[in-house]
Amino acid sequence: MPPSYADRLLTWFDDHGRKHLPWQQPRTPYRVWVSEIMLQQTQVTVVVDYFTRFMTRFPSVESLASAQVDDVLSLWAGLGYYARGRNLHKAAQVLCEQHAGKLPADLAGLEALPGIGRSTAGAIVSMGFDQPAPILDGNVKRVLARHAGIDGWPGRSAVARQLWALAEDRLPSGRFADYSQASMDLGATVCTRHAPACHACPLNADCVAHRSHRTHELPAPKPKANRKRRRSQLWLIRNEQGHYLLERRPPVGIWGGLWSLPEADDATTPPLALVEPPRPGPVLVHELTHFTWELCPMSALARGAQAIADGDNMSWYAPDNLPGVPAPIRRLIEEDRAP
Ligand code: SF4
Known part of the structure; x- marks a missing residue:
């Protein structure tokens, strides 16, 4: 039997994945959470310095919860989408009041916190606790839509449902943290939006978009609206x-x-x-x-x-x-x- 999707991705990760990002050293639930929130809408290269400054100032959930929101926002200045910083601060306070300063290890507990959606919760469970949970950020959506040949804009709920089902289906039986990181890394470095490097991709043998020359069409872009x-x-x-x-x-x-x-x-x-x-x-x-x-x-x-x-x-x-x-x-x- 040929190796599974997850096995190929994990083998690729061993040689090419990113293993030295600041939030991987060490990879704790708190550090994964903060990095995931910063990485929403922001490039890794920009986040690295912000993350390092943030961790120096707020090394724990408790230190974040007891800070003034102004101090949190001043470290956020320049990252944009400031609701992320405010929610992070609010969620840290909820964690201290209701969870003894610890992040819950389950999806429902995490999704109940301000600013944590399904994919971020999946990232914290898989990368922070090394437990099985799917993620579906922009990079992962692109890889799955291309590999399985899913038509339609991923922002549509019917398309998103298909992608979530695929993400769930393809989870490995172990190495959950590496698998989530590998999924994101492949999308960020190989299966890029423009000109994906299919020749270097571990998934190319059965990738629908690659085999049918449709990488430029998938995933479908957002329908144009008057801005x-x-x-x-x-x-x-x-x-x-x-x-x-x-x-x-x-x-x-x-x-x-x-x-x-x-x-x-x-x-x-x-x-x-x-x-x-x-x-x-x-x-x-x-x-x-x-x-x-x-x-x-x-x-x-x-x-x-x-x-x-x-x-x-x-x-x-x-x-x-x-x-x-x-x-x-x-x-x-x-x-x-x-x-
Ligand atoms: S073969 Fe190409 S399109 Fe398919 S997943 Fe790999 S990089 Fe993306």
């Missing part, structure tokens, strides 16, 4: 010391709880008295999952040291010492400072 656009006016106000006025955003919604530039409802009424008429800066286009956000800055110099009305929620910050601000806001400030 929404939103436009926001932002005040880039600096004082005579070169400090910028920042405002803390409401706790929920985009960039919830982070510091940002004050948003203007009315471009003619700045939040402080200015010494010069504001000038419009270049528009920064920021792509989010659900819409395109056009950030339109109005740059201006404010008069002297003015009292700030909103106490805690507005403050001046030196550009070299900004608190947790989203990457596009940091970029707007840097561009405003550029000579």
